[in-house]
Amino acid sequence: MKVVLLSYTKDPEILCGAAARSCYSEKGASEIIDEITEEKARKVVAHVRDMGHHSILEHATFTFSIEGVSRVLTHQLVRHRMASYSQQSQRYVKVSEANIVEPPKIKENKEAHEVFEKVVKEAKEAYQKLLDLGVPAEDARFILPQGIETNIVVTMNARELWHFFTLRTCFRAQWEINQVAWEMLRLVKEVAPELFRGAGPACIRGPCPEGPKNCGWWRTKEARKLREEYRQVRYK
Structure with a gap:
């Protein structure tokens, strides 16, 4: 990334x-x-x-x-x-050799990682086979994983x-x-x-809006520091 x-x-x-x-x-x-x-x-x-x-x-x-x-x-x-x-096109850019983003939770689990690698390899091979058969890239891409x-x-x-930032840094x-x-x-x-x-996340500026589903980050030292910096500037 x-x-x-x-x-x-x-x-x-x-x-x-x-x-x-x-x-x-x-x-x-x-x-x-x-x-x-x-x-x-x-x-x-x-x-x-x-x-x-x-x-x-x-x-x-x-x-x-x-x-x-x-x-x-x-x-x-x-x-x-x-x-x-403006996003890279899978219609005009062939992605046979493109990397796959592997989630950390899969990577750290040996058995899950092996399953992931196997399916990705098969998907890439199938994609290339479709291209070799004359299928346009815009149609062959339907078989590609979301992680491409x-x-x-x-x-x-x-x-x-x-x-x-309010939504996605949470x-x-x-x-x-x-x-x-x-x-x-x-x-x-x-x-x-x-x-x-x-x-940043809403908990920097006030209470966490997630209620019982909150992640707990707002209690951390880092979150308290950011809240204090924000308040010092706002109320000085």
Whole structure:
């Protein structure tokens, strides 16, 4: 699995800060953006974000390349509709030699791993046999496992990313998309720390919404640290 932040809106926090200020100013955003400092922009972003004025987050977009993941993951990913996706085609890209994502729970169980390897080998051989028989790749792919590796390019705005992180960094999310979500969050925090301060599972910002089904992570030292950092910034 590999996650790369390919591109993002230039100076995303300054842009969002200027957009927010323009709602309450006689000046236009083109003038405000030339005057506003990074420090001031971050304060404005923090203020309006915590007020629930989340529409300003939509002005900043982030594009990722997510590589070497399963189609199990991408089927979940594309359910987030306020985004743009471009995925590797199984119609035009033959996948005979493609790797398969093997879940850790299968890999660590010797007998289960052997069953997995056997079925994957048979599926790949059957796929190649269909191609050899003249079956188009777009039809032969029907036999491929969901675990076949794929690549996908994803673009989301910051508001949708907040929603995505709330759902997918929660440890009740499926393990593969959970890992991808945490890596995406790490990458956007490097370039827009204030935009994404407090982003992550819901238990960082308040009670766990999962009730009796909660995973217990909110009790951990790491979770307490993130909650404290969020509160210190929000209420200082």
